[in-house]
Amino acid sequence: MRSRFRQIIEEACWEILPERQPLYVVFGSEAPRDLICSDALGYCARHLDMALRGHLEKRWAGRGPAMILNDRAAFHFVKAARSGRPVIHWRRELLRAAVHELAHIVSRPLLPGELDDNLPRAEEKIKCLRACCSLTTPPAIETPCPWENHSADFIRIAQHAGHRMQSAVGFFLPREWVNTRDYGLDSGEWKYQTALGNEPERLAVVPLSEIVHIPPPVQFIELWRSDCRAWFQSLHSPTAEQSAALVRGLK
Numbered sequence: 001m002r003s004r005f006r007q008i009i010e011e012a013c014w015e016i017l018p019e020r021q022p023l024y025v026v027f028g029s030e031a032p033r034d035l036i037c038s039d040a041l042g043y044c045a046r047h048l049d050m051a052l053r054g055h056l057e058k059r060w061a062g063r064g065p066a067m068i069l070n071d072r073a074a075f076h077f078v079k080a081a082r083s084g085r086p087v088i089h090w091r092r093e094l095l096r097a098a099v100h101e102l103a104h105i106v107s108r109p110l111l112p113g114e115l116d117d118n119l120p121r122a123e124e125k126i127k128c129l130r131a132c133c134s135l136t137t138p139p140a141i142e143t144p145c146p147w148e149n150h151s152a153d154f155i156r157i158a159q160h161a162g163h164r165m166q167s168a169v170g171f172f173l174p175r176e177w178v179n180t181r182d183y184g185l186d187s188g189e190w191k192y193q194t195a196l197g198n199e200p201e202r203l204a205v206v207p208l209s210e211i212v213h214i215p216p217p218v219q220f221i222e223l224w225r226s227d228c229r230a231w232f233q234s235l236h237s238p239t240a241e242q243s244a245a246l247v248r249g250l251k
């Protein structure tokens with residue numbers, strides 16, 4: 001059942017993001033142990049595909065984005081929540097994690113080295129990735145603000161990716177699939193969904209990677225900016241980096 005569901009998610013990602021194929025989805029239960037980040041339901045990283053190359057074997061079709069979804073952690077999460085219909089909730093958690101990683105893949109710029117098929121050149125980066133996964137407590141990533149890697153573009157793409165994922169797999173996500181409050185934003189995700197309005201349906205045929213080139217609805221960007229300002233105003237003595245982060249956020 002697990003491998004079939006992994007395949008369903010991977011095929012849905014291909015359908016949603018055909019411009020970034022091949023895209024690899026690997027479940028934690030089948031991944032090399034030294035590549036599992038125990039504290040995360042899912043993660044993606046540059047060069048993760050190269051780190052997984054030996055494991056992928058016949059599935060390998062060249063360089064492409066990869067994500068590991070921690071199916072065991074999702075199972076324990078659902079079990080601890082004692083929710084009814086655990087299989088459905090387990091699937092939802094994994095789909096939610098896949099949508100999150102998909103939004104990261106789309107919203108981060110593709111670097112030339114990411115297409116380089118030369119294993120020795122990627123080895124140093126793979127070593128860092130393994131070292132990071134081996135830590136029980138991941139290193140605190142120094143970011144000037146809590147939403148640094150989960151910007152307005154990320155939230156918007158995740159909303160589009162979530163809508164597309166639901167129609168690709170014919171399966172519902174939880175009502176909210178990006179917890180915006182986790183990133184220090186005052187507004188809950190439903191407010192961002194309301195501000196986007198019917199944009200996910202309206203732009204359903206636009207490639208996911210091109211959405212960012214289309215201006216978002218004014219109310220969406222105003223909501224984002226007001227959350228950025230509220231975060232900044234909550235700081236007692238903002239640093240220069242935090243001021244710069246606010247300027248980036250208000251752009």
Ligand SMILES: [Zn+2]
Nearest residue numbers: 100104149150
């Ligand atoms: Zn993230």
